[in-house]
Amino acid sequence: MATLIVGLLVFPKVQQLDLTGPYEVFASIPGAELRLIWKDLEPIVSATGLVLAPDTEMAGCPQLDVLCVPGGVGVNALMEDAVVLDFLRRQSEGARFVTSVCTGALVLAAAGLLDGKRATTHWASHDFLARLGAVPEGARVVTDGRFISGGGVTAGIDMALTLAAELIGRPQAEAIQLNLEYAPAPPFAAGHPDTATPEVVAAVRAMSSASRQERERIVQRLEAARG
Amino acid sequence: MATLIVGLLVFPKVQQLDLTGPYEVFASIPGAELRLIWKDLEPIVSATGLVLAPDTEMAGCPQLDVLCVPGGVGVNALMEDAVVLDFLRRQSEGARFVTSVCTGALVLAAAGLLDGKRATTHWASHDFLARLGAVPEGARVVTDGRFISGGGVTAGIDMALTLAAELIGRPQAEAIQLNLEYAPAPPFAAGHPDTATPEVVAAVRAMSSASRQERERIVQRLEAARG
Numbered sequence: 001m002a003t004l005i006v007g008l009l010v011f012p013k014v015q016q017l018d019l020t021g022p023y024e025v026f027a028s029i030p031g032a033e034l035r036l037i038w039k040d041l042e043p044i045v046s047a048t049g050l051v052l053a054p055d056t057e058m059a060g061c062p063q064l065d066v067l068c069v070p071g072g073v074g075v076n077a078l079m080e081d082a083v084v085l086d087f088l089r090r091q092s093e094g095a096r097f098v099t100s101v102c103t104g105a106l107v108l109a110a111a112g113l114l115d116g117k118r119a120t121t122h123w124a125s126h127d128f129l130a131r132l133g134a135v136p137e138g139a140r141v142v143t144d145g146r147f148i149s150g151g152g153v154t155a156g157i158d159m160a161l162t163l164a165a166e167l168i169g170r171p172q173a174e175a176i177q178l179n180l181e182y183a184p185a186p187p188f189a190a191g192h193p194d195t196a197t198p199e200v201v202a203a204v205r206a207m208s209s210a211s212r213q214e215r216e217r218i219v220q221r222l223e224a225a226r227g
Numbered sequence: 228m229a230t231l232i233v234g235l236l237v238f239p240k241v242q243q244l245d246l247t248g249p250y251e252v253f254a255s256i257p258g259a260e261l262r263l264i265w266k267d268l269e270p271i272v273s274a275t276g277l278v279l280a281p282d283t284e285m286a287g288c289p290q291l292d293v294l295c296v297p298g299g300v301g302v303n304a305l306m307e308d309a310v311v312l313d314f315l316r317r318q319s320e321g322a323r324f325v326t327s328v329c330t331g332a333l334v335l336a337a338a339g340l341l342d343g344k345r346a347t348t349h350w351a352s353h354d355f356l357a358r359l360g361a362v363p364e365g366a367r368v369v370t371d372g373r374f375i376s377g378g379g380v381t382a383g384i385d386m387a388l389t390l391a392a393e394l395i396g397r398p399q400a401e402a403i404q405l406n407l408e409y410a411p412a413p414p415f416a417a418g419h420p421d422t423a424t425p426e427v428v429a430a431v432r433a434m435s436s437a438s439r440q441e442r443e444r445i446v447q448r449l450e451a452a453r454g
Contacts, residue, residue, distance in 0.1 A: 017407065020247035020277065024380070027275035034276060043280065048254035049261060050247065051280045053270065102408070122408060140412040152408025153251070154384065162414045174417035175430045180244065181329070181349060181379025183418030184411035185367040187389045190401035191410030203402045 007064040013074030016046035025160035071102030101156035122152035240301030243273035252387035298329030328383035349379035
């Protein structure tokens with residue numbers, strides 16, 4: 001069976017479920033070889049503390065078939081990191097699919113890879129997409145040619161299953177879904193600002209306001225650079 | 228804020244999403260301190276290859292407030308591992324909540340902790356529960372007093388949100404759900420054997436038949452020991 005190389009970017013303060021959700025789907029694809037990619041191989045502390053171990057350095061990374069950029073508070077630093085952005089641009093040229101989960105889309109956009117492309121991201125950062133050249137779409141998974149983006153965090157599972165069907169056909173993708181017993185039944189209807197109470201939406205916005213303010217300044221600088 | 232110590236068992240061939248899904252929910256609880264627990268602190272290779280780093284040895288583990296046992300192919304070895312079963316029994320005595328995801332329930336049952344208790348597990352191992360003394364219930368999340376079990380893999384997110392509401396109240400649990408944008412939209416309806424096609428169910432059963440056969444032999448031995 002031909003190998004499919006799937007590379008997931010891992011970085012300090014990544015939201016680990018952005019990565020580990022799609023990881024479990026991609027790793028279930030027969031012949032898939034998964035890589036956790038960062039600048040070096042030092043252990044990475046995710047946004048919520050889980051430690052992840054990169055296994056592939058950017059510098060020596062082979063051409064990926066699937067590139068996946070997860071999100072998290074740590075994307076703020078990545079959006080102006082020339083080494084990361086160059087890596088993404090270079091890999092994107094030869095990759096069959098370029099994907100993102102959550103605010104990973106902002107990093108792809110900062111690299112100029114989503115210019116004119118339809119994309120989605122975490123609801124609380126959705127307004128940044130257009131300012132970085134993308135065409136925002138309020139869906140959980142957005143496919144524009146070989147670019148596939150997922151909404152916030154848990155949308156990575158939906159994104160990865162969508163891509164799995166492209167790669168290995170729908171029956172095999174459905175088998176992965178069944179094996180992961182992905183028939184979700186959230187105990188509450190609070191997973192999206194359209195259905196959460198205004199108090200809950202306000203609480204989440206308050207919780208992330210510091211990161212949001214920093215991100216606003218970064219986007220302003222990137223807008224200025226885009227001219 | 229009082230600390231809530233949440234301990235997740237990590238072990239060779241754990242299904243990492245069983246662990247990383249609830250991890251992201253539990254880690255979002257204000258004041259929560261998360262522990263990844265195993266016999267030693269050597270890196271653990273999960274069932275699909277992701278490497279996880281235990282941070283707490285069983286021998287020196289403080290009393291947990293929440294104990295969580297994820298599943299995966301690796302549970303087979305755990306079900307007859309006296310060190311693991313003793314650890315679970317000991318922690319269970321003082322824990323406020325004892326939880327499982329997927330086939331983690333079989334380990335709790337093997338330790339005798341689910342005797343006469345309602346519980347759920349991965350659909351493909353559901354029939355083992357009764358043979359190990361539990362009262363099987365075909366729900367995605369089952370609460371029986373301080374015992375909460377989730378179904379297969381992704382059900383761990385639903386389980387953890389259910390428990391979060393118990394621990395910190397529904398509005399804060401809803402804020403966690405919203406922050407994780409957990410408004411799932413699976414691309415296919417194949418997440419449960421009731422909705423998947425017979426071909427897809429057969430494919431998944433075939434895929435896991437070796438592990439299933441080994442598990443059958445283990446359960447027979449445990450039944451014999453229960454008398």
